[in-house]
Amino acid sequence: MHGTFFYDKSGDYILVQMLNTVEAAMEGEYRGIPRARISIDGKRLKVTGARMVWPKEQDLEVQSRGGRTEVALQNLPRYAALYLKLGERAKP
Numbered sequence: 871m872h873g874t875f876f877y878d879k880s881g882d883y884i885l886v887q888m889l890n891t892v893e894a895a896m897e898g899e900y901r902g903i904p905r906a907r908i909s910i911d912g913k914r915l916k917v918t919g920a921r922m923v924w925p926k927e928q929d930l931e932v933q934s935r936g937g938r939t940e941v942a943l944q945n946l947p948r949y950a951a952l953y954l955k956l957g958e959r960a961k962p
Contacts, residue, residue, distance in 0.1 A: 871906050871946070884915075884954040890946060900948070908941040910954075917941070919955035 871892075876885045886908065892901045910917055912934060920930040920941045930952065933940050941954070 871903060873908070878953075882956055884917075884956065886952050886954060888943075888946065888950045888952075890948045893948070903946045904944065906943045906946055908943070908954075910939045910941075912937050912939045915939070915954075916957040917954045918957040920952055921955070922950060922952045924949070924951035 872889045874887045876887075877883075878885060888906070890901075890903055892903065893899065908920075917932055917939045920932050922928040922930055922943075925947055930941050930943065933942070941952075943950070943952075
């Protein structure tokens with residue numbers, strides 16, 4: 871998987887675009903990805919929620935574990951987009 875992260879103009883969300891790059895490594899043969907996880911340093915970003923917005927809308931579970939925040943994704947398509955909801959800015 872390849873992911874790109876963009877702050878939205880309000881600074882309240884981060885847009886995450888994810889692309890399944892396994893197909894490129896398999897000479898064009900598509901392989902689905904059953905599970906993936908986004909792991910975020912909780913000291914740098916306080917993520918309070920997550921929502922898939924493409925190809926379907928769906929709330930995603932956010933868990934904190936060992937100083938990290940994790941968003942679990944299941945059965946990812948070739949391309950997906952989601953928003954991470956930010957809480958108060960974490961202090962350095």
